[in-house]
Amino acid sequence: MRAALRERGGPLAEPLVAVAVALGVGALFVLLASASPVDAYRALWNGSVGTTASVAQTATTAIPIVVVGLGMGLAFRVGLFNLGGEGQMVLGALATSVVGHALEPLPGVIGFVAAVVSGMVAGALWAVLPGWWEARLRVPLVVTTLLLNYVAALFATYIASYPLRDRSGGSTLAQTAELPTSLQLPIVVSGTPLHAGVFAALLLPVAVWWLLSRTSLGYVMRMTGLNRDFAEAGGVPMKRTIVTTMAVSGAICGLAGTVLVLGQTYRYLDGSIVGPGIAWTGLTAGMLAAFNPLFTAVAAFFLSALQVGGAGLQLSTSVPLQLVNVIQAVIILMVAIRLWMGRVARRRRAVA
Amino acid sequence: MNEFPGIFDGALILSAIRFASPILLAALGGIFTDRAGIFNIALEGQMLVGSFLGVAGLYWTGSAWAGLAIGVTGATVLALIFGLWVIVLDADAIIVGLAVNLFAVGLTAFLTLPVFGVQGSFDDPSLVGLPKLLGFSPLVYLAALLVPATWWLLFRHPFGIRLRAVGEDAEAASEAAVDPRRIKFAACALCGVLCGLAGGQLALSLVTQWVENMTAGRGFVALVAIMLARSHPVYVAGASLLFGLGYAMTVRLQGIGIPPQFVSMIPYVLTIAVLVLLARRLRSRPVTT
Numbered sequence: 182m183r184a185a186l187r188e189r190g191g192p193l194a195e196p197l198v199a200v201a202v203a204l205g206v207g208a209l210f211v212l213l214a215s216a217s218p219v220d221a222y223r224a225l226w227n228g229s230v231g232t233t234a235s236v237a238q239t240a241t242t243a244i245p246i247v248v249v250g251l252g253m254g255l256a257f258r259v260g261l262f263n264l265g266g267e268g269q270m271v272l273g274a275l276a277t278s279v280v281g282h283a284l285e286p287l288p289g290v291i292g293f294v295a296a297v298v299s300g301m302v303a304g305a306l307w308a309v310l311p312g313w314w315e316a317r318l319r320v321p322l323v324v325t326t327l328l329l330n331y332v333a334a335l336f337a338t339y340i341a342s343y344p345l346r347d348r349s350g351g352s353t354l355a356q357t358a359e360l361p362t363s364l365q366l367p368i369v370v371s372g373t374p375l376h377a378g379v380f381a382a383l384l385l386p387v388a389v390w391w392l393l394s395r396t397s398l399g400y401v402m403r404m405t406g407l408n409r410d411f412a413e414a415g416g417v418p419m420k421r422t423i424v425t426t427m428a429v430s431g432a433i434c435g436l437a438g439t440v441l442v443l444g445q446t447y448r449y450l451d452g453s454i455v456g457p458g459i460a461w462t463g464l465t466a467g468m469l470a471a472f473n474p475l476f477t478a479v480a481a482f483f484l485s486a487l488q489v490g491g492a493g494l495q496l497s498t499s500v501p502l503q504l505v506n507v508i509q510a511v512i513i514l515m516v517a518i519r520l521w522m523g524r525v526a527r528r529r530r531a532v533a
Numbered sequence: 534m535n536e537f538p539g540i541f542d543g544a545l546i547l548s549a550i551r552f553a554s555p556i557l558l559a560a561l562g563g564i565f566t567d568r569a570g571i572f573n574i575a576l577e578g579q580m581l582v583g584s585f586l587g588v589a590g591l592y593w594t595g596s597a598w599a600g601l602a603i604g605v606t607g608a609t610v611l612a613l614i615f616g617l618w619v620i621v622l623d624a625d626a627i628i629v630g631l632a633v634n635l636f637a638v639g640l641t642a643f644l645t646l647p648v649f650g651v652q653g654s655f656d657d658p659s660l661v662g663l664p665k666l667l668g669f670s671p672l673v674y675l676a677a678l679l680v681p682a683t684w685w686l687l688f689r690h691p692f693g694i695r696l697r698a699v700g701e702d703a704e705a706a707s708e709a710a711v712d713p714r715r716i717k718f719a720a721c722a723l724c725g726v727l728c729g730l731a732g733g734q735l736a737l738s739l740v741t742q743w744v745e746n747m748t749a750g751r752g753f754v755a756l757v758a759i760m761l762a763r764s765h766p767v768y769v770a771g772a773s774l775l776f777g778l779g780y781a782m783t784v785r786l787q788g789i790g791i792p793p794q795f796v797s798m799i800p801y802v803l804t805i806a807v808l809v810l811l812a813r814r815l816r817s818r819p820v821t822t
Contacts, residue, residue, distance in 0.1 A: 214647045262627050318812035321760075323574065323627055325808065327753055331801045339794035461635055468628070501646045506639025513632035517624040 196469050196480070199515035207508040216498045228493025229486035235493075237373030243485035245270070245441040246463045247382040247478045251389050252304075252433030253460065254467030254477055258393070259406045259426045265311060265326030266434040267460035268333030269304035273435025275337045276303035277442045278449035279345060281360045289363030296364055297439055304435015305428045307333060312427025316420035322427070334455050341451045355451035366444040378444035382478060385433070389474035392429075402426055434460070458506065462488060465509045468516045484509065545781055547668065551739060553777025554673045555580070555731040559755035560762075560769045561676070561683050562727025567764045568687065569720035570700035574630035575615045576728055577752025578637030583608040583732020585641040588655065588743040589648050597663045597737050604736075605729030611637065612725025613718070620717045634752075642745050654744040662741035663733075670738035672730060679727075683766040696720060728752070754804050761811055772807075779803040 208218035229239050249266050256263035281296035311325040338355060347358040366376040393399040404412040405422050413419045438454065446453050454460070462484050469484075470476030484505075491505035559576045566573040586607035590600030611633060618629040649655035663670045687693035698706040699713045706713055735751070736743060754776050762768030779800040786796045 210643060214643075262631075264631070314809055314812070318809060320808055320812050324753055324757060324760075325805055327574075328750055328757075328801045328805050331750055332798050332805075335794040335798050335801075339792050342794070343792060464631075465635075499647075501643050501652070503639050503643035507636065507643055508639075510632050510636030510639050513628065513635065514618065517618060517628040517632055518622050 196471075196516070199469065199512050200483075202515050203508045203511035206511045207504055210504055210507055211500055214500045214504075216500050221494055221498055221500050221504075224494045224497045225487065225490035227490075228497075229490030234373060235489065237370055237375045239482065239486045239489045240379060241374045241376065241445065242489050243478075243482045244376075244378045244382045244444065245437045245459050246466060246485050246488075247481040248385060248440055248463070249434050249437035249460045250463030250466040250477050250481050251385055251474055252430050252435075252437060253464045254470070254472040254474070255389060255393075255402075255433065256308075256426055256430035257464075257467060258472040259402045259422070260409055261312070261315070261423060261426055261430070262323040263308060263311075263326050263427065263430050263434075264323055264464075265308060265329050265333075265431070266437075266464060267455060267458075268326070268330035269307045269431045269434035270438040270441075270460050271330075271333045271337045271454050272307050272438070273300035273304040274438030274442045274446075274454060275340060275357075275449045276300050276435070277439040278357045278360065279340070281364045281442075282345075282358055285361050289361075292361070293364055293443075296360075296443065297436070300439030300442075301432040301435045304438065305432040308427040308431020308434065309424055312424045316423040337449065338451050341449050347448065357449040359448050360442070364443060365447050366440075374445065376444035378440040381436070381440055382481075385436075386474040386478045389433075393474065398425065437463070457488065462509060465513055468513055471516075545778070545785055548781035548784060549774060549778040550673060551669065551777070552780035553773045554670070554676045555735040555739065556751060556755050556758060556776050557676045557770055557773035558672070558679070558731035558734060559728050559752055560758040560773055561679050561766060562724035562731070563755055563759045564683060564687070564764050564766060564769060565696065565720040565723045565727075566717075567759050568693075568696050568700045569717045571619060571717065571720070572626050572630075573615070573724065574627060574753070574756060575612070575633035576724070576755050577748055577750065578630075578634035579608040579611050579615075579725055579728035580732040580735065580752050581634075581637040581641055581746065581748045582611050583729035584736035584747055585644070585732075585743060587729075587733040587736050588660070588741075589644075591660055591662075591737060591741075592649065592655075592657075597661060597741075600737060601663070601730070601733040604733045605726055608729030608732060609722055609725035612721045612728065615725075616718050616721030620714050620721070638746055645743065645745060649743065654742065656742035660741050663738045670734060672734040672738060675730070676734075677770075680766050680770045687766065692716075692719070731755070750801060754800065757804050757808050761807065775807065776800060776804060 204222070208222070211218045211221040228235055230236050249270050252269070253263050253266040277296045277300035280299040281292060284292040284295050307329060308326070311322040311329060314320040314325055315322040341355040341357050345357045347356050349358065366378050369375050369377055369379060393403060401412070401417050401422055404415070405417060405419070409419065437459070441454065441459070442449060463481065466481035466484050467477050469480040487505040487508060491502045494500050494504065495502040559580055563573055563576050583604040585604070587600045587604030590603030591597050594600065615629055615633050618624045619626045645655065646652050663672065666674065687697065695706065695711045695716050698709070698711060699716045732748065736747060755773070758769050758772035758776060761772045782799050783796050786799070787793065
């Protein structure tokens, strides 16, 4: 039955079915909160794409979601369950904030490049560690990456609460000092929060696509993702591939934190990444797109609309914002069936 | 470092046993799915639902035992959904486990407002948690009794022999007239019950309150305990005690000048460190798949 559905619908049918089922389950939860699903989804729509301002807000929110989704998705594509995108993103954001602030006296371009590079390096290092453990010691990185999220978040909270806390504005929030304006990404559409980071969100999917489909490293990555043992038997240096993939994946996740800081928060603001669950939304986008980099951007915009609309939903109805997290989890559950079918087809091909 | 001699004492050991109990209960549950050949990262989400519904049930009925029963039921339902996806729909266990965990976080955070009328966390002096027998919740004794019981079930009872046969070679087991699906579902259900108890012990005894995402990685710590113990209940108890000691240290080291964030890191760093240092003990099976 599933195979028949697959053949009839084409590649778009499955994600659309997943989204439809998830929105249906979401409607049940709206009823549970004793509100009208029609009103709730109308509020969600109006709050996310109903006006020009809300579209700009949705696009802005989508920027870090796209980037972190590409980063985590790249590792998943290679068969490495990097659940550490959140921690890698947190450390990327922290490194960018700290380095950007420390290099304030230097010319803007040097400071900017250093801030971006430091964010990517921080994310990469935090991902290479569990990658190396998996490659050398066979410690499953699905567990270590997840536990490292907590370590990274606690460390960043410490830095923003004590040594580098910004006490200038009398703010009660744990945050570092504001970056100089020379480092802040310019606003692209005036009157909206949409900043130049949107170009990163548009170009990076193409770059990841190019990496995967046009380079020899990408070929090795895809072969490893299809069948690790087969790739290794075919001469792929597995340990190096695992560590390299995690480095690239972590660097992109770190960049997501960098873009968030340079374009939106202008500082490390505690809870700005973990609170809204940006990394998990990014991973959901990647899964919805079957880890295709170009579709990931589209899926991220859709999920961003849910997030932005969810905030409006909470204001205008009695439905809590977390409705969108339930919807996202159901999307993953639906997509999980599809992902498996791809794997089995590949496994059968590998055996044959 | 001078504080350390004064830090290890009897009270710390008792505290470690208390903190170990939810880890041990979840890990004993995870043994069943692990032995059935399922890499189950959904322990975390099942515990969280057990905690949430435990406190919700206590709030609704006024009885911690009724709350525990409701929490165990909810966790078991979630475990059976996990089983349905992994066993019947043949979806990837890690992806489904991830979805279950995110679903549990979203569901409980969503329901916090309609159920308790507040957001984030719920704490009320009228909430009375599980009773204490000689300083420990009855669930601590239950967890201790379940260690030999699990051993017996796994290694002496026909169910355990079938379970291990299914986990090692499902095809051979089914040729021997064992239905692998039924065995795997039973393993998922047992796991759900035990994770529900773990969540109840966390939210109805260690503390008596609901805090969003309060399991905070404990399900993964339990998973590490299973891996280190190679799914053996007695060694799982030892690993859980070690990790319980890590959690006990976070309480003991508060207010002596160490930044609270570093104190809170101890359980995570300890778990990762033990996993990496004892990596050779892990069986050489395909790891992330």
